[in-house]
Amino acid sequence: IAENKNTALLNLLEDLHYADVAEIIEELDTKEAIYLIKLLDSDVTSEVIAELDEDDREKILKRLSSKEIAEEIEELDTDDATDIIAELSEEQKKEVISHIEDEEHAKDIIELLRYDEDTAGGLMAKELVKVNENWNVLTCVKEMRKQAEEVTRVHSIYVVDDNDILKGRLSLKDLLTTSTKTAIKDVLIKKVDAVNVNDKAEDVARIMQKYDLEAIPVVDELGRLVGRITIDDIVDVIKEEAEKDYQLAAGITQDVEADDSIWKLTKARLPWLLIGMFGGLGAASIINGFQGAFLKFPVLLIFIPLIQATAGNVGVQSSAIVVQALANNTMKGEMANRIFKEFLLGLINGLVIASVVILISHFAFHTSFLISITVCVALITVIIMAALIGTFIPVFLEKQGIDPAVATGPFITTSNDVFGILIYFMIAKMILGF
Amino acid sequence: IAENKNTALLNLLEDLHYADVAEIIEELDTKEAIYLIKLLDSDVTSEVIAELDEDDREKILKRLSSKEIAEEIEELDTDDATDIIAELSEEQKKEVISHIEDEEHAKDIIELLRYDEDTAGGLMAKELVKVNENWNVLTCVKEMRKQAEEVTRVHSIYVVDDNDILKGRLSLKDLLTTSTKTAIKDVLIKKVDAVNVNDKAEDVARIMQKYDLEAIPVVDELGRLVGRITIDDIVDVIKEEAEKDYQLAAGITQDVEADDSIWKLTKARLPWLLIGMFGGLGAASIINGFQGAFLKFPVLLIFIPLIQATAGNVGVQSSAIVVQALANNTMKGEMANRIFKEFLLGLINGLVIASVVILISHFAFHTSFLISITVCVALITVIIMAALIGTFIPVFLEKQGIDPAVATGPFITTSNDVFGILIYFMIAKMILGF
CATH class of the missing domain: 1.10.357.20 (SLC41 divalent cation transporters, integral membrane domain)
Incomplete structure (x- = not known):
């Protein structure tokens, strides 16, 4: 396929979901894969790379420069970005991070790299919508609009105090139906489930399943809001957990697939x-x-x-x-x-x-x-x-x-x-x- | 505990999530459980009953009249309501359904009962927000407000034509930023993943996982929108699937737990x-x-x-x-x-x-x-x-x-x-x- 017909190829791939593109790339050899990735826009390829199998991703990232990797990383949410960077060598980590232009993004990634991947901290992303309890509804809506641009999907609006301590959450409905001058303090819902950064991934999965949550805020030891975990990451945790147990029961130690060496x-x-x-x-x-x-x-x-x-x-x-x-x-x-x-x-x-x-x-x-x-x-x-x-x-x-x-x-x-x-x-x- | 201090008990239980109340009830004997359930409001107990283990639920429902069951059912989303009714005897099914006051709800449940529980139809709920492609943004927002009252969580807004055929979806962002006179036709996103009512539950799970979806619309053979499936139901499917495979690998045929007889x-x-x-x-x-x-x-x-x-x-x-x-x-x-x-x-x-x-x-x-x-x-x-x-x-x-x-x-x-x-x-x- 990959024999020069660039525009035809682009047209073909344009309509596909990144998960489908990832599947196609896994079928290609590394050279063809790189060719395709360089052909496509980085807002598509970043998601594609995040979706790839670990082994395939490793092969592809080896052929890309630190700067090219940084460009891909830039497009990703902090949780996916961190997962990819964590797979690189210590040296390359530093180089890639130094090439990330958005300083805020780089700082978030460095923070997330500190957490063990099997904890809430390792699963969470920094992208979330948060408002201060002392604002009124009008300021809040304005701020939300600004923040929402960086967040792909808004699950919940979290309310914090001046010290960033999680105080509650807002319902979109209440926000739209109350007068713009009302203080956030008066409309927030105080009951909000949260997990600690150090909680085990399995425990987070259990809590989110039990309470049917689609997102959960993550707080540090002082109760400060530091991130959020969404259900799609939890689905992966549950699957991996189940597969690991299944393989252990069958007498297979590592996570292997039929196609491994x-x-x-x-x-x-x-x-x-x-x-x-x-x-x-x-x-x-x-x-x-x-x-x-x-x-x-x-x-x-x-x-x-x-x-x-x-x-x-x-x-x-x-x-x-x-x-x-x-x-x-x-x-x-x-x-x-x-x-x-x-x-x-x-x-x-x-x-x-x-x-x-x-x-x-x-x-x-x-x-x-x-x-x-x-x-x-x-x-x-x-x-x-x-x-x-x-x-x-x-x-x-x-x-x-x-x-x-x-x-x-x-x-x-x-x-x-x-x-x-x-x-x-x-x-x-x-x-x-x- | 359950020895008359009703108000104290109510205060204690009021702040708990229904999943926690369900856990407490599973620990009690049937008599105490019934006592608690009659004490609590039906909007809480309905969720509690939906959350219970099948065996425990059977015991409790046996002690409730068809009318009482119908009251609980009335509070639930159609998918959970159908799951509970499906467990009853043929005779009781009819009785309970005849006691449901909201005719729309009863009709939806009867429709859902037709589907095999391992298909998309068996998983879906009828609660969703849908708008007509021929409306303009203003009518649309008005209609949405009305519909949203019956829907606990709005995942997506689906667009259908006059024949109820799924045409696309709307993003909340676009809806809020375009002029109120714009036709829905002009703002809808045409690319929308959907599954057929007869698709297998496993396949739905695979699609939602692959594309990281939080909800997916369900259409019938003619492409008409008939329901939606949310990720929390899919999490249950994934878990059950994994547990079944694990038990089969260990040589256990039925779904059993350590506490079974x-x-x-x-x-x-x-x-x-x-x-x-x-x-x-x-x-x-x-x-x-x-x-x-x-x-x-x-x-x-x-x-x-x-x-x-x-x-x-x-x-x-x-x-x-x-x-x-x-x-x-x-x-x-x-x-x-x-x-x-x-x-x-x-x-x-x-x-x-x-x-x-x-x-x-x-x-x-x-x-x-x-x-x-x-x-x-x-x-x-x-x-x-x-x-x-x-x-x-x-x-x-x-x-x-x-x-x-x-x-x-x-x-x-x-x-x-x-x-x-x-x-x-x-x-x-x-x-x-x-």
Whole structure:
């Protein structure tokens, strides 16, 4: 496509949304992408660059000079601008910032760079409409008009006092219907939810979801209004959070995509496979330790996969429910009750599965009565144990300040595999007495 | 608490957000909850009831008369009202609707009840601000004021023609800055994203996310404006989607929470455990079929857990990546390339794991050279097979119109367990020749 027909190309791209242009650029190779970006206006390309995948953006920014990057940055809201600058090297950061012409913008970006990206400060933008409580409606409307030019979408009008401390918010309706001389003090709505700059991104997401907010003001330790977070950023947080948990449950450490390089995929996947491998070797040495048993009762061995699979599945189920409850803050009631419930649940599932297994194995493998009893008791015990381990570990990790989501997936499967096989042989020893 | 001090209670609850009141009510027993709800104003309680957990809401609505429910419904936006009514029995639905005094509201609800809850129609609300393209700015502003009273938050002003066909949208800024006599036709913005009533909720979520929209108009087959969807409903869709996928990956069928009844939890979990059980029995019969082998080379058996765990883990990893790519629509490139990549990835992981296993088992279990080779070749083959199966199955299911998320978790683990063990013994047979 990109073979010189500039005007035709421009016409084609003009009507597209920047998110669509970004998708097109991700399909092109870097050279073509750069060509396109230089062709388009910086008010379009800045949004396109903000929309790109991190890897693709890195490639493109490498080919642009600091001055060109600064021009793109200039067009963006402070939150997106900061996200992009944060990805650059320390040296380039300074250079790009020095090329930003609007000093106010540069100052805001420098301030935002200070915050951790997983906090409210890291999510917020400086663009907002704020008015002083001592103004009257007329001054206020004038000021708002001026401020609104720099703000893409006005979500709320925030009211502050002389010290910039957040006092409340204004409704557009009230503003339009009251006399122009009324003091802002008298029309402001005092009830306004706000978050602290240091609040965790997840907590901000939870609050905005709970109260169905489309924007939330951010205040510092002194209660001064320092920024605002909009719901579209929160949607991204929620998605990322969910994807991370999903990948952890599947045994993938880093945020990877199907299209990433083999090296990156290996780095994300191999560590978990090694955990599983050590578990497997652990199980091997347990079985090896009971050599006497399986030479005497070889039929015991054919049930190993069954015991192992069941232990793994039950563990994953229990831990997933607890991890979700912890993430949604819906974990209520006493730990003792929960444990008792899991116990009962394990007992029911165990009894059902054990009875089916006994029937089938009697006909299919002609197992003796004692062997059947062994498998049965082992299955029930293993299911209960796995359910309890699956419930207990995430709660324990959460208390230790570790993300409980790591407890699901290969981690819980592996430990339950090893435990399950150990329990199986110990019960076999007790019942069959070898 | 709820022991008669009505005024004190009212004072206490007055300042709380309805989402907080809902949380309090979820902690109370049904009797106390009803008491509180009857105490509060219906404009608060309606929001509280909409916010409640489905189970809790069911309990409370059972104790209210159809007329009382209708009063609550009357206060809600059409989308929330419809969601609540949809949960009632057919008989009660009719009764409640007949008690709604505002006929317009009742008609809207009846219309919305027709749509599947997983479509744009099921998500949308009828409350929106729309103006005719043939009006001038003055008429428009007057009409808007009237309409805005019924709409809690104005996201966009939509422009329709005489046949109610969506023509574009208005920006508040343009409206305020142009002369009152200008025709709407001349100021409207023609570029407006819209979805069809029958579009899937997931697709609506994807569009709104991609274009960072806070509200989107919904049109019918003829292009007529029938409703609008706001981002807060989309946040719920995204969360539910993510939770469903997570639970499916963990082998939990229904949407359950840690606090659900044992019966509900068993129903959600047992079916997957039974799948795992049949897999385990399948593996048992494979091992049983190779009895000659394991009597001759009993050491082969100690590696069963290792083979099984590795096959399961690799399968879950591969399928999780594909399932996420499918969900995010980031699946690009040829299937053949993807297969080749998984093959290479499996080969690398397999070589690493096999070398570690060979070393450890040589020292720990004194395995012979042939046995080591067997385990090694089997591991590499199993890893590659598991990676390919994990990649292929979700793509296949998606093509068949089945949610690929069911392919992760116990389903893939179980099939890989059985396959893995079969491959292991077949390779052992080839190398050791029993």
